[in-house]
Amino acid sequence: MARKSGSHADITGPKVREAALKLFARDGYAAVSMRKIAAEVGVQAGALYLYTPDKQTLLFDLMKSHMEELLSAWAEADRGGTPPERLEAFARFHIAYHLDRPDNIFIAYMELRNLEPDNFAEIEALRRRYEQGLVEILEAGNDSGDFDVPDPKLAAMAAISMLNGVTTWFRDEGPLSREMVETIYWDMLRKSVAA
Amino acid sequence: MARKSGSHADITGPKVREAALKLFARDGYAAVSMRKIAAEVGVQAGALYLYTPDKQTLLFDLMKSHMEELLSAWAEADRGGTPPERLEAFARFHIAYHLDRPDNIFIAYMELRNLEPDNFAEIEALRRRYEQGLVEILEAGNDSGDFDVPDPKLAAMAAISMLNGVTTWFRDEGPLSREMVETIYWDMLRKSVAA
Numbered sequence: 001m002a003r004k005s006g007s008h009a010d011i012t013g014p015k016v017r018e019a020a021l022k023l024f025a026r027d028g029y030a031a032v033s034m035r036k037i038a039a040e041v042g043v044q045a046g047a048l049y050l051y052t053p054d055k056q057t058l059l060f061d062l063m064k065s066h067m068e069e070l071l072s073a074w075a076e077a078d079r080g081g082t083p084p085e086r087l088e089a090f091a092r093f094h095i096a097y098h099l100d101r102p103d104n105i106f107i108a109y110m111e112l113r114n115l116e117p118d119n120f121a122e123i124e125a126l127r128r129r130y131e132q133g134l135v136e137i138l139e140a141g142n143d144s145g146d147f148d149v150p151d152p153k154l155a156a157m158a159a160i161s162m163l164n165g166v167t168t169w170f171r172d173e174g175p176l177s178r179e180m181v182e183t184i185y186w187d188m189l190r191k192s193v194a195a
Numbered sequence: 196m197a198r199k200s201g202s203h204a205d206i207t208g209p210k211v212r213e214a215a216l217k218l219f220a221r222d223g224y225a226a227v228s229m230r231k232i233a234a235e236v237g238v239q240a241g242a243l244y245l246y247t248p249d250k251q252t253l254l255f256d257l258m259k260s261h262m263e264e265l266l267s268a269w270a271e272a273d274r275g276g277t278p279p280e281r282l283e284a285f286a287r288f289h290i291a292y293h294l295d296r297p298d299n300i301f302i303a304y305m306e307l308r309n310l311e312p313d314n315f316a317e318i319e320a321l322r323r324r325y326e327q328g329l330v331e332i333l334e335a336g337n338d339s340g341d342f343d344v345p346d347p348k349l350a351a352m353a354a355i356s357m358l359n360g361v362t363t364w365f366r367d368e369g370p371l372s373r374e375m376v377e378t379i380y381w382d383m384l385r386k387s388v389a390a
């Protein structure tokens with residue numbers, strides 16, 4: 001079915017999402033009302049309900065589309081190869097992707113507690129699917145003899161925590177380039193799982 | 196000077212801090228009013244002002260005492276020894292200490308954004324002092340030839356991020372004991388900095 005370009009939802013949708021992401025990251029979900037989001041977008045609160053039924057749905061949609069976009073971006077970036085090659089690709093991809101989306105990663109951790117149970121279960125399943133991609137690389141490396149990782153699931157969580165940490169301190173105007181930071185983190189990760 | 200035991204501040208202080216910690220961690224600083232904290236403690240909002248001048252001071256005091264207690268607990272736990280021995284002590288200490296204080300670590304990261312500039316600078320200085328303790332262990336290990344860490348400051352941040360991650364998923368009722376988790380993380384950290 002052809003999509004009506006320029007329709008109300010087409011125009012408002014991205015603005016609503018952008019405003020909600022910004023306000024949730026700045027003030028926290030509990031402190032942000034639909035009214036505040038509407039004010040940030042520059043519409044009446046009523047107009048917001050044409051786009052989303054409630055604030056919970058907005059939070060859930062933001063987190064869900066973040067995870068889905070992350071999964072498809074990694075599927076695109078994963079070029080196969082040996083387990084160490086794939087692990088390097090994962091480390092560089094994960095850092096680069098999240099450095100461009102600090103608000104998304106902040107919300108992905110901070111606002112899990114504010115998801116209703118069904119929504120939480122769905123986001124958690126997507127998060128595990130992403131993590132599982134890394135688990136499989138570690139398992140393949142155990143099998144090939146490149147890695148020695150006694151608990152691949154736990155190691156995957158530890159690795160992702162370490163890589164996520166970059167977003168809390170990295171600034172493009174700082175002394176280190178993204179490339180240098182990626183390389184240093186990749187080097188630590190490589191050694192941490194080495195046989 | 197003898198302290199009046201059972202005075203108002205003696206009794207209310209810890210309850211206020213406990214209530215504020217719980218509510219900030221659950222709802223976020225911006226969504227928690229002094230009135231809500233008072234209700235959680237079971238006093239009138241006016242009584243809260245006998246204990247603290249405002250919500251910002253309460254947040255700052257919580258974060259400051261968390262960092263000061265962390266620094267003195269690590270000073271106590273650090274028994275010296277070779278760089279690898281001290282690094283192992285640090286890894287096990289950091290995990291054990293934070294697993295007992297998930298709300299504190301959550302707030303320490305999440306609410307930095309809500310500190311006023313002077314307060315932020317003071318908390319940031321304490322955080323850096325803690326991080327610097329790890330930097331010095333890594334530098335000592337570079338000197339002794341035990342470690343090969345090209346950028347000790349960056350490696351310290353990466354290591355702390357990795358260790359912090361435990362608090363997001365570990366549950367005492369889960370299949371892994373604290374001891375096993377500490378050992379697996381320590382093993383990854385050990386390898387990640389090894390010469």
